[in-house]
Amino acid sequence: MDYQLTGKIALITGGASGIGKAIAQRFLLEGAYVVVSGLSEDEVNATLHELGPRCKGLAGDLTHAGVAERLVALAEELGPIDFLINNVGIFEVRDFFETDDAQWLHYFNVNVMSGVRMTRLVMQDMLSRGQGSIVFISSESAVKPQPWMVHYGAMKTCLLGLSRALAELTKGTSVRVNSILPGPTSTEAVKRYHQEIGAEKGITAEQVVADYFDETEPTSLIRRMIEPEEVACSVLHLAASPALNGMAMRVEGGTIRSIL
Template structure:
């Protein structure tokens, strides 16, 4: 399918690794220019080398003052931002009773406020032009919260509310705001977590994944980890399809037992 993205600009936060990098690759394949951010210079440099001439990027901690503004300034050097993918986020398994207020505020700052800041900087220009697309990367945890990371589910649920409310501001324009709910995805961070569990239990990582779908995600219909590129394909479709607005797209392999 031709999404007609040649000459368009996509700004992807957290685009140096994982799902974010896969999204950047998809946009480039469709002819777009991408601008990415990452936390570490080495990761950003390696990602840019892999993505090629149609990519620019910078090291940016979007919780720091001025970082979002600098990233947007880089992105608009060659013209307006057509797509904003709010991908930055952190997940961590933590005991609810051992997670203090400071940690909660940190998770909120990264997982929610980074997208709020970026959207506040980008969306007004989109509305003035009458076109543009924003996607928030949420999670299945937004509607299927897990007790071992209460903070993460709460933040991802918040993103659904933010995204839908912002979509209401687009009425009568070609600007769109959507969110997507990926399920368990085989990113480097998740693979590392599985290796740690495997070492602790003295089993293979394959057994860890199988046990996960037997014990933790028994409702999964695909019964496997989702690949970052699969998420990226859905994000691209959601971002570039003109009739999709104000929606939360499930992309979790059927783990959520719901008709809609």
């Protein structure tokens, strides 16, 4: 399918690794120019080298003053921003009773407020032009919260409400705001986590994954990890399809037992 993205500009936070990097690659394949952010210079430079000349990047923490503004300015050097993908976030398994207020506020600042800041900087221009598309990367945890990462589920649920409310501001324009709910995804960070668990238990990472779907995600219909590229394809479709607005799209392999 031709999404007619040649020459369009996509800004992807956390686009130097994981799902964000796969999204950047997908937009590039469709002919867009891409701007990504990452935490370290080395990570960003490696991504730019891999993705090629139509990709620019900025290293910085979006919770720090001025970083979001610099990232938007970098993208606007190419022209008006057509797509904003709010992808940056922290995934971490933590005990609820050992997660203090400061840690909760940090998770909120990264997982929610980074998207708020970026959208505040980008969306008003989209509305003045009458076109543009924003996608928040939420999670299956938003509607299927897990007790081993209460903080994460709470933040991802917040993104669903945020994106739907922002979509209400787009009425009468061609601007759209949506969210997407990936399920268990085989990013490099997750692969490392599985290897660590395997080493602790004396089993292979493959067995860790098999046990996970037997014991933790038994409702999964595909019974495997989702590839970042699969999530990226769905993000692209959600971002570029003119009739999709105010929705939450599931890409979780059927783990959520729900019709809608």
